[in-house]
Amino acid sequence: MMNSQGSVLSVKDLKVVFSGFKALKGVNLEVGKNEIVTIIGPNGAGKSTLLDAIVGKSPVASGHVYYQGQDITNKSSHEIARMGIGRKFQNPNVYNELSVFDNILLALKGTHGVFSSIRAKLTAAKKDKIISVLDRIGLLEQGYAKVSSLSHGQKQWVEIGMVLAQDPAVVLLDEPTAGMTADETYATGEIIKTIATSHSVVVIEHDMEFVKQIAQRLVVLHQGEKLTEGSVAEVQSNPKVIEVYLGREQINAA
Amino acid sequence: MAQALGQIQQSNFVPKKWQIINLAVLLVLIIFPFVAGTFQTNLMAKLLLFGILGVSLDLVWGFTGILSFAHGVFFTLGGYAMAYYLKLNLSATANNYGGNIPDFMVWNGLKELPWFIAPLQFFPIAVIAMVVIPAGFAYAIGSFIFRSKVSGVYITVITLAIASALTTFFVSQQAYTGGTNGITDVSKLMLFGMVVPPIGIYFIILAFAALTLAGSWWLTKSNFGLILRSIKENEQRISYLGYDVASFKIFIWTLSAGIAGICGGLFVPLNNFISPVYLGVAFGTQVVIWVAVGGRGTLFGPIIAAILLGQLQNSVDRITQDWQLIVGIILMLVVLFLPDGLMSLLPKKLLTSSSNKKLLASSSDQLEKA
Ligand SMILES: Nc1ncnc2c1ncn2[C@@H]1O[C@H](COP(=O)(O)OP(=O)(O)OP(=O)(O)O)[C@@H](O)[C@H]1O
Numbered sequence: 001m002m003n004s005q006g007s008v009l010s011v012k013d014l015k016v017v018f019s020g021f022k023a024l025k026g027v028n029l030e031v032g033k034n035e036i037v038t039i040i041g042p043n044g045a046g047k048s049t050l051l052d053a054i055v056g057k058s059p060v061a062s063g064h065v066y067y068q069g070q071d072i073t074n075k076s077s078h079e080i081a082r083m084g085i086g087r088k089f090q091n092p093n094v095y096n097e098l099s100v101f102d103n104i105l106l107a108l109k110g111t112h113g114v115f116s117s118i119r120a121k122l123t124a125a126k127k128d129k130i131i132s133v134l135d136r137i138g139l140l141e142q143g144y145a146k147v148s149s150l151s152h153g154q155k156q157w158v159e160i161g162m163v164l165a166q167d168p169a170v171v172l173l174d175e176p177t178a179g180m181t182a183d184e185t186y187a188t189g190e191i192i193k194t195i196a197t198s199h200s201v202v203v204i205e206h207d208m209e210f211v212k213q214i215a216q217r218l219v220v221l222h223q224g225e226k227l228t229e230g231s232v233a234e235v236q237s238n239p240k241v242i243e244v245y246l247g248r249e250q251i252n253a254a
Numbered sequence: 255m256a257q258a259l260g261q262i263q264q265s266n267f268v269p270k271k272w273q274i275i276n277l278a279v280l281l282v283l284i285i286f287p288f289v290a291g292t293f294q295t296n297l298m299a300k301l302l303l304f305g306i307l308g309v310s311l312d313l314v315w316g317f318t319g320i321l322s323f324a325h326g327v328f329f330t331l332g333g334y335a336m337a338y339y340l341k342l343n344l345s346a347t348a349n350n351y352g353g354n355i356p357d358f359m360v361w362n363g364l365k366e367l368p369w370f371i372a373p374l375q376f377f378p379i380a381v382i383a384m385v386v387i388p389a390g391f392a393y394a395i396g397s398f399i400f401r402s403k404v405s406g407v408y409i410t411v412i413t414l415a416i417a418s419a420l421t422t423f424f425v426s427q428q429a430y431t432g433g434t435n436g437i438t439d440v441s442k443l444m445l446f447g448m449v450v451p452p453i454g455i456y457f458i459i460l461a462f463a464a465l466t467l468a469g470s471w472w473l474t475k476s477n478f479g480l481i482l483r484s485i486k487e488n489e490q491r492i493s494y495l496g497y498d499v500a501s502f503k504i505f506i507w508t509l510s511a512g513i514a515g516i517c518g519g520l521f522v523p524l525n526n527f528i529s530p531v532y533l534g535v536a537f538g539t540q541v542v543i544w545v546a547v548g549g550r551g552t553l554f555g556p557i558i559a560a561i562l563l564g565q566l567q568n569s570v571d572r573i574t575q576d577w578q579l580i581v582g583i584i585l586m587l588v589v590l591f592l593p594d595g596l597m598s599l600l601p602k603k604l605l606t607s608s609s610n611k612k613l614l615a616s617s618s619d620q621l622e623k624a
């Protein structure tokens with residue numbers, strides 16, 4: 001088996017090319033059990049593309065993605081999701097025309113076949129689960145509301161709620177706190193830490209405060225390549241990182 | 255809060271007021287043939303069938319977002335299955351062209367009944383074929399297009415191509431299909447040794463319409479219906495939740511074609527013939543118009559539109575020949591001023607709310623636990 005010892009998710013020399021443009025130029029990534037891996041990097045570094053490739057959305061030119069030792073590189077999105085990889089997208093990718101409740105209901109862990117969904121009943125257990133998710137994401141009162149009526153931050157919560165309901169072994173979160181207030185961002189960080197007690201989590205983030213709150217291991221992507229990885233302190237003191245990313249952030253902040 | 259969650263549960267139920275209205279309409283439709291003449295009874299039966307054909311399209315277009323111009327094709331395939339049966343069972347006296355095979359086959363030089371048509375002389379086989387042939391054909395196309403990378407408007411273009419191609423094919427195979435004329439002068443439908451009178455056909459159609467509508471309502475309100483609506487809004491997202499979108503599309507597409515096929519089959523004893531006209535894009539467009547005018551994703555809308563437009567055409571036909579022009583104007587007005595169709599004129603409350611104490615109580619229990 002190709003995967004490294006103890007890795008739940010393992011990305012090997014992954015290359016993604018969009019009509020000639022090399023978005024990923026051979027990226028490696030290991031995610032262990034119950035680990036939080038945080039990915040940072042400038043705009044266009046290929047962070048989202050990496051998650052896209054893992055869930056079967058980006059065209060993989062070469063390289064492999066292994067999930068629990070199994071090659072999932074060419075599997076279709078629904079197969080990958082069924083195996084236990086869940087994804088939150090950068091822009092809240094939720095069903096605006098449906099209620100918050102229905103969004104969570106759709107995401108609930110289950111078989112999801114045609115005939116099972118025709119027979120499926122909204123059992124008390126399912127309702128309980130949905131209500132506990134709604135409670136966790138603070139949208140119990142908006143449960144019946146159409147998602148289109150919610151704020152950007154609340155939509156982020158809906159999608160986080162979908163991931164919670166899906167309960168995948170590997171949780172991929174693409175900028176989960178974009179559009180959230182400082183308090184909401186902090187709360188999201190705490191939720192992520194709780195998730196990581198029983199799940200492997202990959203988070204893409206720009207907000208360094210938030211990164212410090214949750215980070216265990218940091219990976220820096222730049223122009224489709226991994227620049228470095230390590231602890232927050234190691235990465236922050238890395239001159240290359242300061243040059244391409246953190247330095248600029250500080251200038252922007254000033 | 256409890257009320258909020260109570261409302262969510264409502265979606266699985268038929269609201270009381272709407273139930274009452276439906277029962278009232280059903281009652282009117284049951285009394286209708288006893289007060290209206292044979293002409294109106296036949297017309298109404300035909301319009302109910304067209305309405306259900308619209309419902310079948312609504313399942314794939316209104317709910318799932320697949321616009322199809324091929325529903326006339328599924329309808330007509332079911333129609334031919336029934337037409338062969340009725341044609342092959344003409345009584346000896348009515349069969350005045352001499353020979354034991356249909357007139358159009360004799361005229362085209364066939365000596366024997368083709369093996370693939372022969373089984374249709376048996377009623378149970380014809381009834382099964384009326385569903386299975388259109389559904390099987392749809393399944394074959396669906397498995398191909400929904401598993402390919404083709405999507406959106408290209409699927410619609412393919413359905414247009416299918417409608418044109420099948421029209422050409424049926425017209426060209428005169429010896430087997432009766433060509434442009436189709437299968438005409440079919441026998442009356444007999445059941446239990448008796449000719450079924452117009453009122454009998456009317457009630458068969460009414461029963462089929464009521465059952466299909468109730469079944470479609472139930473299906474679209476189920477978890478499966480929720481998945482269809484999510485596919486319509488964004489088919490990619492749901493695949494990342496573990497749903498195989500293609501299999502859901504193939505299922506509803508096949509089911510829809512089966513319903514359309516039954517409509518076609520029941521149409522023949524009413525209409526006394528079937529022809530390639532119903533395969534064509536023009537008829538396929540009619541079906542699209544019933545759904546658009548009635549309201550996409552409403553199920554009841556297409557039936558209302560088919561009946562209103564049909565009755566209107568019936569009265570206008572006596573005054574002017576320009577029916578198509580009138581339909582065009584109506585369609586334009588609806589698209590411009592009523593984009594959600596006639597059903598959007600009904601008060602929203604009628605279809606969604608109405609408090610249900612039991613549900614409210616049960617969901618507040620849930621809240622306590624949460
Ligand atoms: N579907 C696509 N087709 C063509 N180019 C793409 C596609 N998706 C991404 N790219 C390109 O690949 C590069 C990496 O994009 P990606 O979205 O992965 O960046 P990112 O690191 O997530 O940036 P951001 O911080 O802005 O979200 C960009 O230059 C982008 O324009």
Ligand SMILES: [Mg+2]
Nearest residue numbers: 047048049090
């Ligand atoms: Mg991104």
